[in-house]
Structures are given as structure tokens and as C-alpha cells.
Amino acid sequence: MRRKERWSLPPAAVREAVVNAVAHADYSQRGAPIRVAIFDDRLEVESPGLLPFGLTVDDLVRGVSKLRNRVVGRVFHELGLIEQWGSGIQCMAAACRDSGLAPPMLEEIGTRFRVTLHTARTEKPRVDPTDQAVLDSLAGGDGHTTREIAEAIGLTLRATRTRLARLVANGLVREIGTSPQDPRRRYFLAD
Numbered sequence: 352m353r354r355k356e357r358w359s360l361p362p363a364a365v366r367e368a369v370v371n372a373v374a375h376a377d378y379s380q381r382g383a384p385i386r387v388a389i390f391d392d393r394l395e396v397e398s399p400g401l402l403p404f405g406l407t408v409d410d411l412v413r414g415v416s417k418l419r420n421r422v423v424g425r426v427f428h429e430l431g432l433i434e435q436w437g438s439g440i441q442c443m444a445a446a447c448r449d450s451g452l453a454p455p456m457l458e459e460i461g462t463r464f465r466v467t468l469h470t471a472r473t474e475k476p477r478v479d480p481t482d483q484a485v486l487d488s489l490a491g492g493d494g495h496t497t498r499e500i501a502e503a504i505g506l507t508l509r510a511t512r513t514r515l516a517r518l519v520a521n522g523l524v525r526e527i528g529t530s531p532q533d534p535r536r537r538y539f540l541a542d
Contacts, residue, residue: 358520359470360394360447360450360452360468360470361446361447361449361450361452361520363442363443363446364442364443364446364447364450364455364468365394365468366432367439367440367442367443367446368394368396368443368455368466368468369385369387369396370427370432370433370439371396371398371439371440371443371466372385372387372396372397372398372464372466373385373398373423373427374418374419374420374423374424374427374433375398375400375418375419375420375464376398376399376400376419376420377398377399377400377401377419378399378420379400380399380400380462383399383400383462383463384399385397385398385399386398391470392469392470392471393467393468393469393470394467394468394470395465395466395467395468396465396466396468397460397463397464397465397466398463398464399462399463400419400462400463400464401459401462401463401464402459402464403417403419405417408457408458408459411440411457412440412441412444412457414438414440414441416439440455440457443455443466443468447468448477449476449477449521450472450476450521451472451473451474451475451476451477451521452468452469452470452471452472452473453469453471453473455467455468456469472522475523476521476522476523478518478523481504481506481514482514482517482518482523484503484504485500485504485511485514485515485518485524486518486523486524486540488500488503488504489524489538489539489540490540492539492540494527494537494538494539495537495538496534496535496536496537496538497511497512497515497536497538500515500538515538519538522541523540523541524538524539524540524541525538525539525540525541526538526539527539
């Protein structure tokens with residue numbers, strides 16, 4: 352009877368979309384706000400202004416970037432919100448791909464730039480060999496505790512908890528317990 356948080360979009364992709372909208376907005380367009388619209392099947396983040404002259408959507412996908420607002424970009428870089436120039440769209444696409452979602456849709460509409468993240472899964476989320484080992488250890492249907500899974504795959508409890516949280520967020524594993532600190536919390540393969 353507890354509320355269960357489950358992201359329909361990868362938080363890293365949402366963060367990148369919003370950070371890019373703020374860093375690249377054309378603030379000379381007075382009264383043109385940055386818009387975040389949430390729908391049942393998608394999230395849209397729009398910022399005022401088209402791409403800088405000479406830059407195309409295909410360039411963005413390849414990692415080419417022209418920073419419109421250098422002061423905002425510098426502050427975001429100092430705060431750790433921007434890791435490397437031109438990597439935001441690629442990080443967003445990788446986060447969507449790893450979660451089994453379609454790549455972000457990038458488009459210029461009128462005098463605005465829009466990033467659309469769709470929530471419908473197009474394929475199964477990607478798993479690395481360690482995540483696959485976690486899934487294999489859960490294949491019997493009886494459910495296991497974090498400690499049992501950690502022993503089966505040879506990781507620390509902390510590393511195992513991190514992996515399990517990601518697998519739960521991606522919908523591959525479900526958890527049953529009263530709280531995150533519940534010692535009897537058990538993990539099962541999702542249906």
C-alpha cells in the first residue's frame with residue numbers, strides 16, 4: 352500500500368533537455384519563455400530561438416555545438432550541470448537508448464527549438480553483463496534479498512543496490528518491501 356516511484360523517462364535525459372534549453376535560449380526575444388510540457392506519451396522542452404546560423408539538427412546529433420549564452424554556459428559548467436561542450440544531445444540520446452526509448456526528437460518550430468522525449472518503449476532496455484547476471488540470479492521466481500544477489504554476482508551491497516535501483520527504474524525488476532531499509536526486501540523479475 353505504499354506509493355512506488357517509477358520514472359517513465361530517464362532523469363538524465365530530462366535534465367539535459369532542460370539544461371540545454373536554458374543554456375541555448377535566445378533571451379533577446381522578450382516575453383518568450385522556456386516551456387516544459389508534460390503529456391501522457393511525451394515530454395516537450397521548448398526554448399526561444401532557432402539554432403545559431405550554420406548549425407543544423409544533424410550537427411547536434413554528431414556533437415557539434417555553438418554556445419549562444421557564454422555566461423550561462425560558464426556558470427553551468429562551474430556548477431557541474433554541463434560536463435563537456437556539445438555532449439548534451441548525445442547524453443540524452445544514450446539515456447533514452449539505454450532505457451529502451453526512442454531517441455529524442457529535435458526540431459525547429461517557428462522561432463523556437465523543441466526537444467521531445469517519448470515515453471513509449473521501442474525495445475527492451477539495454478543491460479550490461481553485470482546487470483544480466485543480476486537478472487539471471489532472479490530467474491527462479493522466488494525472489495532474493497540484496498545480500499543474496501550481491502553474493503551471487505560478486506559485488507558489494509552498495510553496488511548491488513545501485514544496479515537494482517536502475518533495473519527497477521527500467522521496469523526489468525520489481526521490488527517488494529515496506530521501505531528501502533527493509534532487511535526483508537525482495538527482488539523479482541518483472542512480469
